[in-house]
Amino acid sequence: MNNKSKINRNAPCWCGSQKKYKQCHFEFDETLKSLSLQGYPIPNRSLIKTKEDLAGIKKSCQLTKQILDDLNAIIKPGITTNEIDQWVYETTIKHNAIPAPLNYKGFPKSICTSINEVVCHGIPEDRVLIEGDILNVDVTCIINGYYGDSCRMYPIGKISDKASHLINITKECLEESIKNLKPFDPINKIGDTISEIAARESYSVVKIFGGHGTGKKFHEDPFIFHYKKKEKLMICAPGMVFTIEPMINEGNADCIILEDNWTAVTKDNSLSAQWEHTVYVNENSIEILT
Numbered sequence: 001m002n003n004k005s006k007i008n009r010n011a012p013c014w015c016g017s018q019k020k021y022k023q024c025h026f027e028f029d030e031t032l033k034s035l036s037l038q039g040y041p042i043p044n045r046s047l048i049k050t051k052e053d054l055a056g057i058k059k060s061c062q063l064t065k066q067i068l069d070d071l072n073a074i075i076k077p078g079i080t081t082n083e084i085d086q087w088v089y090e091t092t093i094k095h096n097a098i099p100a101p102l103n104y105k106g107f108p109k110s111i112c113t114s115i116n117e118v119v120c121h122g123i124p125e126d127r128v129l130i131e132g133d134i135l136n137v138d139v140t141c142i143i144n145g146y147y148g149d150s151c152r153m154y155p156i157g158k159i160s161d162k163a164s165h166l167i168n169i170t171k172e173c174l175e176e177s178i179k180n181l182k183p184f185d186p187i188n189k190i191g192d193t194i195s196e197i198a199a200r201e202s203y204s205v206v207k208i209f210g211g212h213g214t215g216k217k218f219h220e221d222p223f224i225f226h227y228k229k230k231e232k233l234m235i236c237a238p239g240m241v242f243t244i245e246p247m248i249n250e251g252n253a254d255c256i257i258l259e260d261n262w263t264a265v266t267k268d269n270s271l272s273a274q275w276e277h278t279v280y281v282n283e284n285s286i287e288i289l290t
Contacts, residue, residue, distance in 0.1 A: 015239075016050060031184060032237060040186055041234040043222070048239035049215055053146070054280065057215045057241055060148030061278050061289035063095055063141045068152050068290075075154045077131045081113035084137065085124035092141055100140035100147055100218050107262060112138035112151070119206055119247050119255050119264040119272040131157035134167060136274050140218065147214050149243050150290035151276040162250070163271055166203070170248040170273040173197045173226075177244055178279060181286050187233035191225045194246045206247035206272070208255055209264070214278060215241040236281050241289070245276030 007014060013024035032042040049057065067088055074087060089110040092099045099110035107123070114122035114136040115129070122136075129135060138151035153167045177193040190211075198205045211224025222234040226246045236242075251270030258265060266272050280287045 014045060015048065028238065032235065035184065035235050038232075040232045041222075043234055043237050043240055047213060047221060048237065049241055049280075053215060054241075056144055056146035057148065057278070057280075058289055060097070060141045060143045060146045061150070062148070063092070063097055063143065064139050064148040064150050064278075065290045067091055067139050067141070068137065068150060071137060071152075071154065075129070075135065075137070075156070077129055077157045080126050080128050081115070081122070081124040081135075082126050084113060085109045085111050088137075088139060095141075096143070098142040100142050100149070101138075104218060112136070114138070114263075114272070114274070116271055117266045117269050119249070119266060120209055120274060121262045121264055123260060123262055129156045132159050132163075134159055134163050134271065134273065138274075138276065146216065147218055148290060149214050149218075149276065149278050151245065151274055153273050153275060165201075166248065166250050166271055166273045169197065169201050169203060170246060171275045173246045173248060174244060174275040174277060177226075177246070178277065178286050178288060181236060183236060183238050183281050183283065183285070185236050187222060187224060187236060188229055190244055191227045191229055194226045194248075195228045198246075198248055204249045204251065204253035206249060206253055206255060209245075209247060211243040211245045211276075213240065213242045236286075238281050238283050240281045241278060243276055243278050245274060247272060247274045 007021045009022035013019050013021045036042050101107050102110045109124045112121050113124045133156040135154045140149040173194040177190045180193045205227045213220030249266050249272045251268040254267035255264045256267050278289045
């Protein structure tokens with residue numbers, strides 16, 4: 001059903017709740033109509049998740065979170081990213097789940113592992129992690145067709161103060177962008193918050209990648225910009241699920257994609273960090289699912 005379908009106030013709501021439209025999504029639609037008249041794109045109803053969808057997404061997100069939690073005890077100097085990948089693959093399968101990255105558009109592994117100057121989409125290999133490295137691990141699990149996507153930074157042994165600061169500021173970018181966002185805000189607010197924090201520290205925000213809708217597919221609308229945009233972006237309506245995943249560079253924002261067509265690195269070889277959550281827009285706030 002598209003957003004322009006007119007429904008009688010006493011008819012069943014378009015969301016499938018079996019409630020009357022006037023008792024369910026009538027006010028929701030009126031709010032979006034008002035925002036649309038102000039020039040904001042509004043989400044298609046297909047992006048509004050049902051209670052059943054949300055339950056499935058939450059289950060996948062909780063497994064992803066548990067895997068990332070457990071990696072704290074596994075990731076240390078001397079381990080290879082291939083060994084991390086194998087552990088995540090085996091753990092995911094053991095929980096009757098599927099690692100979403102594996103064979104996605106030809107990606108050869110179950111997770112992304114991005115070390116030091118690698119911005120994102122690093123491919124696990126036999127490289128041994130050494131003291132002082134910083135590592136991002138990006139995990140997405142699928143359970144019963146529902147996706148849970150998240151990533152974190154892991155310091156390898158003792159790291160430099162500047163690396164630690166970059167990791168902490170990147171995490172602040174994620175946490176504050178979620179904290180500042182409210183239902184029916186435009187997506188612009190996410191990029192505004194992240195840009196202000198990064199600029200305060202003289203860091204740069206990667207622009208060629210962003211967050212995305214997720215849940216029933218790996219990547220759905222909308223695209224989540226992590227930097228300031230002048231144009232009005234889509235409204236974050238209750239029922240939407242998407243990722244926020246800022247990539248922050250110590251140097252400039254320019255990136256290069258390597259010959260494997262996946263691995264993105266900083267052009268100036270500076271350090272890069274990333275943190276990611278999948279979030280759900282509920283009636284009153286933004287709920288972190290991972």
